[in-house]
Amino acid sequence: MSVERESGEGPPEWEEAPAGASVRGGGAIEATSRAAVGVPAVDSGLRQRRYRRTLGIVAFVVALGVVWESAKWLAGDPWRLPALGIFHDPPFRVLQLSDRHLPHLWDIVAAFGEPFQRNAQYNLASYLIDQALYTGQQALIGFSLGALIGIVLASIFVHSGLAERAFVPYVVASQTVPIVALAPLIVAGFGRGLTSVVIIATYLTFFPVTIAALRGLRSPDPRALELMRSYAASRWAIYLKVRLPASLPYLFTALKIAAAAAIVGTIIGEGPGGVPQGLGRAILNFNQQYITGPEKLWATIFVTAVVGIVFFMAVRVAEILVLRSRGQREMSA
């Protein structure tokens, strides 16, 4: 995004004095000239779009559920629900759709209410919530560190072409090594525990942030930089007043990716990291118990997905708040 916007977005030239403009015409024209003078755009059109978007998401989830159960209706294990009087034998048999591999949705939901282990005091729901909070904390730390490192690295690279040429190849190479291979190494080096988990999460987070921040820091119109030079501004002033603000939209795009990466990194790290808690630990446990209770693993998977979505949405909300208040626009996606 360049520093300025080339024409095309404001009111047309002949509306030099929008306050006094008497524009007759359809409702659409009026709405445009009002928006041009800075009236907030939360009009009915925007609200409608929001309803439709939420409706779309809900519809999608419902459709997913329908597909899930329909597949089992066609090719899963026999359905036996005496309470509802349903006795159904599916015409086909696909192993992956059996009750063991793909439990019925209501069984998964029911599992939330049952004790998460034999003789356990807590039910699955509260157990998973605890683990989710624990993982969320680690992910937040990893995310913050990764974001910080990414911005610092990008800031160094934008001012020193030498540093960039020297280090970017290593930065890129670091991401191509699979994390499942690196995780045990990190644990071996830093011991089992939270340190390793946070390191792994940071590791997966900093790369997209570095690349996007670099792009963003370089995005200002060269004439904006000429302008600053004409004021004899220092490089630090240029960085603070031009590059950093211009990079925010790019940064937020990468932070959304980084949010997901931080969650994944934390969960992966919790396995070999050997921490006694967290969603990664829960997944490992329920994996071992899969034979007796596949619903619990699925429940954990759903909770993990929800945590990822919550993280993502948090960044998205922050993006909207920060950028709109500064008159900038979000980049799509």
Place this chain on the structure above:
Amino acid sequence: MVFGQAASTQTRALEPISLTIPPGEFVSLIGPSGCGKSTLLRIVGDLIQPTAGVVEVNAKSAHEARLDHDYGMVFQAPVLFDWRTVEANVALPLEVLGVSRSERQARVRAMLDLVDLGGFLQHYPHQLSGGMQQRVAIARALALAPALLLMDEPFGALDEMTRERLNAEVLRIWAQTATTIVFVTHSIPEAVFLSSRVVVMSARPGRVTNVVEIDLPQPRNEQTRESDRYFELVTEVRESLRGRGGQVSSARLRADGAVG
């Protein structure tokens, strides 16, 4: 202020040029694309280094003049910062200089009043039309009360009517602030209307082919645009651009009966 010789880069953007501009004058540089007028402007602004020659602004070197904030610059695009309000945009050079907040506010308001945008302090650039954005850019360029204003085709992206209105605005601002203005343009009518002198340049290699003195009376207005002398001068500049060189005598113009 004096331009010395100036030439630059391997592609020989500019032949040696010698140009002197007395303070308070309004000088236009006009020429086809590639004639080096923007390059020359940036050399004066110490944004490009000439390969040879000396540029003096206000009896200092261009470099010193830049460090002393002796000039303001306006580009073809407004180059405003999206994330700053109009007020904050105009305040930018004052911020860089470390001017106190209260002084900044006063100066910014004064400049925005000068360009007739006093009611738009809290607006964001994207809420303004192109012409209004360019006026903000002019206000910003004047924020430090520079002795020299460098304008690089500032109205090139605007429509004709807005352009003529802004021409009148620039003349008004020039009269009120007594700044020296170097104005690069593609438009012959604009150059003649605004300047006391038009420097005609040609391309490949960039060089000055002619300097046309504009003796139209001040203050200039719509009537000026419709006067005979105006058309004569426009023709003179046009002929220079076509490379017929030298000054076309007014006698020849009358004999042909052709105007413009």
